[in-house]
Every structure is written in structure tokens, then in C-alpha cells.
Amino acid sequence: MSGAPAGRRPDSAETVDPARFELLLVPPRPRTGLRVLPSRVIAMCVVELQKLRHDRTELYTRAVQPALWLLIFGETFTHLRAIPTGGIPYIDFLAPGIIAQSAMFISIFYGIMIIWERDAGILTKLLVTPTPRAALISGKAFASGVKALIQALVVILIAAALGVGLTWNPLKLLGVVVVVILGSAFFSCLSITIAGIVLTRDRLMGIGQAITMPLFFASNALYPVAIMPGWLQVVSRINPLSYQVDALRGLLLGTSSHLLLDFGVLIFAAALGITAASSLLGRLAR
């Protein structure tokens, strides 16, 4: 087919077996209304899983830092007993915080991928498909959730290996899945929103670096809110990471937590993030 000399007129040159094209002649029946959203979310999540299947390097390298936090920081402070944890070993207290942290670290740089996809024309092409922007962003947000979830699984296994007393109640683990995905949806949308404002990878990288540690330290991931100075308590209260950690602690360790409030805040934050990111996506496409 490719070797033949060019024929400009459509009726000239070789004939093509129509059976080869059969399916490509009929446009698919469009999904309508709210059925579009789940289909796009699934499509984006599948892409993420396929990429992880092809290249697991990131999964392994990203496991190093949480492992060090648990192994060195966790073990040391467990012996020191410097931080009041309400009667549980410090490493147990720390584990949900590190799970949330590693999930956040993945999501907070998700906007870099969006900018890269923009530069590569991948995003452009997705924007010319019958996918509303909010559906595309939701898809990306949940795809980052799936990626973070797999990372969280690795950290949970490390924690379990270090003797942290985690629950194996399937219902509570399902709750953990939802919490991790919602938290990641928020942080990835925060990242995409910033991407929509700053528009370049370098700036987003800098901002991402600048906000990850404050978000982490100004949360209850490392220490209880009660021992923070007053101003930091305020920051912690508006930091979705705190609610994510609180929920994870309640679900994984069975410590007292405010699950209803936590889920409420996380759902609200994710919805807010998706709205903000969708409205700024047009700036990236331009």
C-alpha cells in the first residue's frame, strides 16, 4: 500500500478491501448526560494503570522516602516517646500520616504531567473529543487517585512489615481506598489549577516544591494538632491533608476520629478542586 506511486484522483490507484474498514464507517452511538462522566473517568484510570504496568520504576523509587520516614523517623521517635500519641506506639501514629503524605506527593506534581501533555499535543487531542472539561479533569483527578492508591498500598505493606497494628477489616480498607482517592483528587486538581495559572513546568515545579512540605508539616501527619502553636493549628484546620490523615488513622488504627466530618471535607475539597481546575483548563489549551 505504501510503496505505490501517488494517485491524486480518488478513483485511481489500488482498490481497498472494504471489509478492512467495515467498523470504521459507522460512528459509535454517543453516550449522553451523566453517563459520559464514569466512562471518561474509567478511560483515564485505565491509561494510568497501563502506564504503571509498563513502567513500575516510579512505584519503587517513590516507596523509598516513605520507607525511610517510617523506618528512621518512626522507629526513633517510638523509642524517644517525645510526642504524645494517645497510648499507641509513635510508628503506628505516623503510618497513616506517611500514607497520606506519599499519596499527596504524587498528586501535587500531577499538573506537571498535564503541562507535558499539553506541550506534546496529547491534551489538545483529548480536548477535541466529546469530553466536557469537567469530565476530563475528573478523569485525570481519579487517575491520579488510582496511582496514589497503588503507592499507598506499598506504604501500607511496608508499615505492616514494620509491625504497625493495622486493621484488615475489608469495609474499613474500602474506606481507606475512598479517602486516598478523594485526597489525591483534591491535590491533583490543586496542582492542575496552579498549572492553569502559571502555565509552565518550571514554575509549577517550584511552587509544588514550595507547598508540599508546608502542607505536610502544617497537618496532623507527624504530631497531634494539640501540641501545635495556635497559628499552625489554624492552618492545620483548613488543610485537607489533616482530614485525610484523621480519617486514615480512624480507619486503619481505630483511634478516635471524626469520620463524617473528614469525608465531608474531602468530598467538598475534591469537588472544589475539580471545579477550579476545569475552569482554568481552557488557559492551558490556548
Added chain:
Amino acid sequence: MTDGAVPAGDDGDATGTGDAGSTSDSSSGDSAEAVSCRALDYSFGDTKAVDGLDLSVRTGEIFGLLGPNGAGKTTAIRCITTLLPVPPDIVKVFGHDAAKEKMAVRRLLGYVPQQLSADAAMTGRENVTLFARVFDVPRRERAARVAQALDVVDLSDAADRMAQTYSGGMIRRLELAQALVSAPRLLMLDEPTIGLDPIARSSVWEHINAVRRATGMTVLVTTHYMDEAEQYCDRVGLMHRGRIHALGTPGELREELRERRRAEADEARKSGTTGESAETAESGEARSDTVPTLEDVFRDVVGQGLEEEGGTYRDVRSTRRTASRLG
């Protein structure tokens, strides 16, 4: 020949009178029109990228939008694909308004952007499957449809290799498969052969042609390779500074220029009586006898302005993006 002296404005109309089909260009809402733009404007800040573009692409044809970098081709394409916001009733795709019926327009389009846009971290098959999913291809026919799309562009054997192992020409063909999997009625290709070697270029075109023959879809393509336009396009529009300056089949445009040159030569012969002007008439005669190329037509249409302003009239979008990268 200066810009003002070129009968560029008249040319568009003159082309229409020569070709019966072209007379319908001005009529809008025609069902035979795949794409219609009426007085489309688009600016990036102070830079006018598209400036009063009138465009009519007929159903089933391969229409080539030709022009140098910065002529506004890509911006026009991005307006038609709903990527850039346009006012209502300016751009229509098969009668659907690009401002009011975005989803309907997108369902009719297969779009291949200028960059090689396949995702290198996935296999060819996965790349095509993604587009089958987002165009709502039902699960039961998804695999078969994806396989056909890959087969049509001769990538069946490489389908399960990672796209990062593909050559430039293969990636372009993969993108064609991505665009074809949703059975679009209009294929929009932005510089499909840019940066490809000659063999890959003709292979990409062969595949575009084969698909067009089999499906009867309309193809709107931009290129700055005049030879490609000449060889593969049914009609071309020569675009310069945001609008079309000449329109017709490549043959018509060349013939028209030849006629004009012949008329000029005649003019010169009539007025010239001395030996000196007879000589110029002679050379004019010679020039009018050789069939001009599309490139000659282009030079004739845009005049000398092309070289002179080439330096300042760069690709607006890439300039803008570079500027935004540098901050």
C-alpha cells in the same frame, strides 16, 4: 509586484467564475459544506492570527490550507476544532455551530495536531483504545474496531510495541488510527508530514488517500509543502496573513497565473516597438509558456511581501508559547 498591485482580492472571485462549483462558496448552511467559516477573526493579544477568513470545504474533498509559518493556518484549524473560542454563527462543521454545539462538532472530527502526539509510554493499541473509549465505542466492538484502525494504517504488527519505539512516520500513522477509530466525517490534519523524511511523507499521504477512498470522509489539511498540496489536494486555499488569497484546484490556480502572464506578455509586446522592449517581451513570452508551479502562484499572490516580512511574521502561536515559557 507590490502587495497592492496584486489582484489578490479579485482573485478569489475570479476563481469562482472559472469553476462552476466554486460559485456556491458564498452560500452558507449548504449541506454539501463540510466546513464553513465566515469572516473568522482570532487574535492573540495584539497579533491578528486569523483576519477575516472565509473558508468553505466541500463534503468529500481533500482541501489543503497552504501558507508559510504564521499565515494563521493552525489558528484557523484550532478555531474549527473548538479548541479556541469563537463567536456563534461564524464556524460551522456539517451545519453544526462550533460555538453552540461543541460536542456535536467534536464527534464529527478526527484531529491530528502538528506535534507527534501519541503517548510514548503506552503501546500503539492502548493509544488507539483510549480514543475508542472517549468516543464511546461500546466494549463489545472496541477491540475489533481498534484492530481495524491499526490495520488500515499498517500498524497491526507493531500494535503491541511501546509507541516510544516507533519512527516519526509510524507515530503519524498511529495518530491517524487514533483519529479514525471514531469514524469521523471530517479528518483535520495540521501539518501531517512536518519533520518526516520523504518516504514517510508519501506513506502518510498514501494512507490518508486510502482511507479517504474507502470511507469518503472529508479531509482538511494544512501544509507548507506546495508539492504535496499539488499532488494530493483536490482544492487548495492559499493563506497569507490570516486570510485566503486564492482558491481553486491546483491546476486552475496554475493555469490562471499562466493566463495572466501571457496577457502581461501580450501587453508588453503591443506597447513595445523598440528592440529593447521586444527583448523583454520575448522573455515574457517564454515565461508565459512554461506552466507555473503552485509555489509560483503563491509568490504571485502574496507578492514580494513574503520574503521581506518573513522575519517579523513568524508563527504566532509558537512565538507566544516560547514567550510564555521564558516568562
